[in-house]
Amino acid sequence: MIEPAGRGRTAQLSGIPLPNQTDKTMTSSRLALYVAITLATMSVLPAAHAQSAADQRTISDFLECKLSEKQITRFMDRIDNNAVSGLSRQAGKSGAITLGWEAQKPVRAWGTKSTVVAMLSPHEMLMAIPAPKGGELDMAKQWAERIGGMREDAGVVSMREHMNWHGADYRKAGSGHETRLLVDQKETPGWILLGCHYQEATLGGLQ
Structure with missing residues (x-):
């Protein structure tokens, strides 16, 4: 100035x-x-409010189901208090996805990277990965096969076959968490969502 x-x-x-x-x-x-x-x-000079490497690593670890209960609680508290620099809500922005947040710098997880994540709850974060519109289900199936051990339960299959739901919901159980791969062609067209759902019972007071 x-x-x-x-x-x-x-x-x-x-x-x-x-x-x-x-x-x-x-x-x-x-x-x-x-x-x-x-x-x-x-x-x-450092850029004002730059996203730190530590926060990038925490987001990556959240997505890959590598955080402890204390780490999740601490990180979500910081998000609630707007203390995570370089991470902002997408709401109101062009092309925003449901419950989407945008990172200042690309977040790396699952062998890919993205600047968009969806926080579906305080114990679930999914990375938004671009997919061809109309080809989201095929791409999700390829990712599920790549990760291995991912399954859809009978309820999800029934929704797709009998309720005209255009989506997929693959899950893979872990210790206190499950890897989740979600597609909803109506709510998030052009994206597949991949990340981690931490079981609520393991997170104590984090509800």
């Missing part, structure tokens, strides 16, 4: 003083030097 020079003060560019512009001894070479120093200084 440039602040105007006043009587007895110097002009400033991003907090670095420049000689008064009325100084007739200022030469183009000296001005170029000041600008170069300013730009160099600005280039190493």
Whole structure:
């Protein structure tokens, strides 16, 4: 930001003083030097509210079912208090998905990366992975086969066959959690959602 020079003060560019512009001894070479120093200084300053590497790792671990109960509780408390920099709600944005959040930097999990996650509850986070519209079910099946051990229960199959539901809900049980792969062509067209659902009973007071 440039602040105007006043009587007895110097002009400033991003907090670095420049000689008064009325100084007739200022030469183009000296001005170029000041600008170069300013730009160099600005280039190493951290961006305001940048997403930290630690938070990126926590989100990745949440998605891959690697967090402990204490880590989940602590992280969700920080989200509730808007203390996780670089992570914001998608609501109202163009192309937003249901319960979607957008990360400032891509989050890496399950061998891929995305800037969008869906937080379906305080104990469930799914990464939004782009898929061809109309081809979400085929892509979900490929991912389920790649991960291995994923199944749909009879209720999900019945919904698809008898209730005209266009979606899929694959799950793989773990210790206190399950990997979840969700498709809903009506609610989230063009995406498959992959991540982790932590069983509520294992999370104590996190409800």
